[in-house]
Amino acid sequence: MIPNVLSIAGTDPSGGAGIQADLKTFSALGGYGMAVVTALVAQTTTGVAAVHDVPAEFVTTQLEVLLADVAVDSVKIGMLANAEVIRAVVACLDRYRPAFVVLDPVMVAKSGDLLLDPRAVTTLVTELLPAVDLVTPNLDEAAAMLGEPVVTDEAGMVAQAERIAALGAKRVLLKGGHLDTERSNDVLLSEEGSEVLEAARVHTRNDHGTGCTLSSAVAVLRPQREDWRSAVAEAKRYLSGALTASDQLQVGHGHGPVHHFFRLWNPEGGRSGL
Numbered sequence: 001m002i003p004n005v006l007s008i009a010g011t012d013p014s015g016g017a018g019i020q021a022d023l024k025t026f027s028a029l030g031g032y033g034m035a036v037v038t039a040l041v042a043q044t045t046t047g048v049a050a051v052h053d054v055p056a057e058f059v060t061t062q063l064e065v066l067l068a069d070v071a072v073d074s075v076k077i078g079m080l081a082n083a084e085v086i087r088a089v090v091a092c093l094d095r096y097r098p099a100f101v102v103l104d105p106v107m108v109a110k111s112g113d114l115l116l117d118p119r120a121v122t123t124l125v126t127e128l129l130p131a132v133d134l135v136t137p138n139l140d141e142a143a144a145m146l147g148e149p150v151v152t153d154e155a156g157m158v159a160q161a162e163r164i165a166a167l168g169a170k171r172v173l174l175k176g177g178h179l180d181t182e183r184s185n186d187v188l189l190s191e192e193g194s195e196v197l198e199a200a201r202v203h204t205r206n207d208h209g210t211g212c213t214l215s216s217a218v219a220v221l222r223p224q225r226e227d228w229r230s231a232v233a234e235a236k237r238y239l240s241g242a243l244t245a246s247d248q249l250q251v252g253h254g255h256g257p258v259h260h261f262f263r264l265w266n267p268e269g270g271r272s273g274l
Contacts, residue, residue: 016257
C-alpha cells in the first residue's frame with residue numbers, strides 16, 4: 001500500500017524546510033504527499049524575511065475539500081502560526097479522525113525568527129496536543145510548552161517528556177540534537193515507557209529542516225510499519241543518512257538543507273540503482 005500522507009504546515013521557498021521538505025520526505029520514503037498551507041514564509045538558508053499567515057477560514061476550506069475527497073492515512077502538522085489556525089486544524093482532526101497524526105510544534109526557525117505567535121502556545125498545548133498521536137519537540141520547544149528552562153542532559157529530557165505527556169500527549173519524541181554532546185540522542189516516551197534512541201552526531205552546516213524532515217519521516221513510515229517505535233527508529237536512520245549526504249548539495253549561503261533523496265541520487269546528481 002502506498003500511504004496518502006498530508007502535511008499541514010508553512011512554506012519554505014528554499015526547499016529545505018516546511019511543506020517542501022515534507023513532500024520530499026514523503027516521496028523519498030514511499031508515500032503520496034499532499035499539503036495544506038497555513039503560512040507563506042519568505043525564508044532561505046540564511047533566515048526568515050517575512051511571514052504571511054493564511055486565514056483560518058481558508059485553512060479550513062483546504063482541509064475540508066481534501067479530506068472529503070481523499071482517504072488520508074497519516075498527517076504531519078508543522079507551522080500553524082496562530083491560535084485561530086490551530087483551532088481550525090483541531091476541528092478538522094476531530095471530524096475526520098485520520099489514523100495517525102504527528103505534531104512538530106514549530107515555534108522558532110533555526111535563524112531565531114518566531115513562527116508561532118507566543119500567545120498561541122497555550123492553545124497548542126491545551127487543544128491540539130491531546131488530539132495528536134505523537135509530538136516531536138526539540139529542547140527549546142519542550143521548554144516553551146512547559147514554561148520551564150531548557151534542559152541540558154538526557155535525564156532532564158526524560159523528565160520533561162514525562163511532563164509533556166502529563167499535559168495530554170499520547171506519545172512524545174523529545175529531540176536531543178541541541179544538546180552539547182557527541183551523540184544526537186532522542187527520548188521516546190510511549191505506552192511502553194521511556195527509551196533513549198541513540199544516534200551518532202553528524203557534523204555538517206547543512207541542517208536546515210531537520211525537525212520537519214524527522215517528523216515527516218515518522219508520519220509517512222507509521223502506516224507502513226507495525227508500531228511507533230519502528231517508525232521512529234527508521235525515521236532517525238533516514239535523517240542521519242540525509243544529514244551525512246547533505247554536503248553533496250550546494251544550496252544557499254547559510255544552513256543548507258539535508259539531502260532528502262540521498263538514497264535515489266548519486267553524488268554527481270544522477271539516479272542510483274535501487
